[in-house]
Amino acid sequence: MMSLKRLLIGFAGLVVLGLLAFFVLAYEPAIAPITPPPAASFPADLVARGEALAGGGYCTNCHTAKGWGAFAGGYAMQTPFGVIYSTNITPDPQTDIGTWSEAAFARAMRDGVARDGSYLFPAFPYTHFTKLSDDDVQALYAYLMTRAPVQAPPQTNGLPFPLNMRVLQAGWRLLFFHPGRFQPDPARDAAWNRGAYLAQGLSHCGACHTPRNFLGAEKDDDRYAGAPVDEWIAPPLTAANPAPTPWTQGELHAFLRTGVSVLHGTAAGPMTPVVHGLSTVPDEDVQAIAAYFATIDRAAERQAGADAAVARAMSYASLGTGNTVDADARLYTSACASCHYNAGKLPLAARPDLALNTALSLPEPTNLIQVVLRGIGSHEGISGVVMPGFAPGFTDSDVARIAAYLRRTRTSLPPWTDLDQTIASVRRQIDAAR
Numbered sequence: 479m480m481s482l483k484r485l486l487i488g489f490a491g492l493v494v495l496g497l498l499a500f501f502v503l504a505y506e507p508a509i510a511p512i513t514p515p516p517a518a519s520f521p522a523d524l525v526a527r528g529e530a531l532a533g534g535g536y537c538t539n540c541h542t543a544k545g546w547g548a549f550a551g552g553y554a555m556q557t558p559f560g561v562i563y564s565t566n567i568t569p570d571p572q573t574d575i576g577t578w579s580e581a582a583f584a585r586a587m588r589d590g591v592a593r594d595g596s597y598l599f600p601a602f603p604y605t606h607f608t609k610l611s612d613d614d615v616q617a618l619y620a621y622l623m624t625r626a627p628v629q630a631p632p633q634t635n636g637l638p639f640p641l642n643m644r645v646l647q648a649g650w651r652l653l654f655f656h657p658g659r660f661q662p663d664p665a666r667d668a669a670w671n672r673g674a675y676l677a678q679g680l681s682h683c684g685a686c687h688t689p690r691n692f693l694g695a696e697k698d699d700d701r702y703a704g705a706p707v708d709e710w711i712a713p714p715l716t717a718a719n720p721a722p723t724p725w726t727q728g729e730l731h732a733f734l735r736t737g738v739s740v741l742h743g744t745a746a747g748p749m750t751p752v753v754h755g756l757s758t759v760p761d762e763d764v765q766a767i768a769a770y771f772a773t774i775d776r777a778a779e780r781q782a783g784a785d786a787a788v789a790r791a792m793s794y795a796s797l798g799t800g801n802t803v804d805a806d807a808r809l810y811t812s813a814c815a816s817c818h819y820n821a822g823k824l825p826l827a828a829r830p831d832l833a834l835n836t837a838l839s840l841p842e843p844t845n846l847i848q849v850v851l852r853g854i855g856s857h858e859g860i861s862g863v864v865m866p867g868f869a870p871g872f873t874d875s876d877v878a879r880i881a882a883y884l885r886r887t888r889t890s891l892p893p894w895t896d897l898d899q900t901i902a903s904v905r906r907q908i909d910a911a912r
Contacts, residue, residue, distance in 0.1 A: 506595040511577035514569050520620040528621025533758030535680045539751035540564050547628035555601050559641050562601040563633035570627035583619045597647035609660035609679035654695035673770030686712040710747040711844045717776045720839040722787040724777040730768035737859045740827045743835040744859030791833035794888050795820050806883035828863050833888035843894040847904050869908050874901045
């Protein structure tokens with residue numbers, strides 16, 4: 479009995495010592511506040527470079543809620559663990575980073591630790607920003623500190639206990655955070671390394687396109703393998719992408735620069751702010767990102783079959799036209815063919831060919847259903863070309879019939895089995911947003 483008691487006391491002591499050690503290791507000191515520097519103290523060229531970098535990092539998208547001031551935070555990010563609200567990153571001294579020194583800003587960007595020493599949740603992609611150079615962090619700081627200050631106190635996150643305890647992030651970091659600046663690959667040229675730096679760091683492409691484990695960390699072994707994001711599917715950026723033609727550097731550049739790829743489709747949903755953000759980035763940087771991903775998906779090796787895939791897709795163009803037997807074909811012809819029909823040998827950007835569209839080739843119908851129900855607005859894809867949303871006029875059965883018809887007539891892939899659930903889920907999102 480005494481020995482059991484001693485064992486329990488010893489175990490309790492070890493637990494206490496372990497907790498003490500954890501809190502010692504987890505401790506991060508606060509960095510002293512500063513008086514907000516005047517905007518005129520930052521060189522204009524540095525601010526301009528920071529503006530371009532902020533666009534390439536999509537800072538506005540995540541740090542601006544609808545109806546709030548630019549960079550004032552409040553944007554709700556839905557995670558499997560609960561909602562997390564982005565913070566105010568204007569130079570307001572009362573409610574956010576106005577009293578942050580450049581050192582405090584750099585620590586937050588690259589180590590995920592706020593000025594007061596508290597840990598940031600990895601919804602803020604410091605796991606990518608850790609790769610940023612000193613010069614780029616300095617330029618981002620200059621740009622943000624010259625924005626208009628907005629008083630916007632932080633929103634209360636919707637994380638349950640104990641996940642809302644920031645100190646526990648120290649354990650997550652030990653498991654999944656790999657701090658350090660970007661290291662160029664000496665076997666690659668300067669353009670490729672520039673693209674890798676931007677994609678892995680500033681633009682944090684893996685944050686959306688890489689699947690995550692049960693603790694919310696990106697799976698390094700499945701980098702760019704595709705993942706769900708904001709009720710859409712971020713498709714694979716590797717050779718596993720099932721699109722009929724590979725994403726070549728040229729198609730990637732066109733898509734990232736204009737929001738449209740003739741051989742793949744139009745940017746919509748979460749990709750729209752990516753294209754908008756990259757509009758501030760020099761064209762050579764967009765080309766570099768495209769060059770990087772063209773090697774990731776081995777486009778050059780797969781290009782040989784692209785012409786045949788395009789020819790096959792174009793041969794489907796007349797399917798359903800004049801068909802009076804297949805009711806699904808008649809529905810498609812009446813609702814879709816007038817905009818998506820291509821009579822020539824090559825598709826037109828303004829008339830996206832659905833047989834080539836990446837959304838039709840994915841294992842899940844999510845992206846196709848999102849576009850059919852929501853449409854594509856004038857701020858997405860090709861300037862001045864819109865697609866109406868069919869949520870008001872189509873029943874769930876109508877949408878399912880068109881999706882199934884396209885899948886069976888424009889691809890050789892197996893039919894989708896979850897159409898009904900996906901359509902109902904997307905419609906609930908649309909109704910909730912009204």
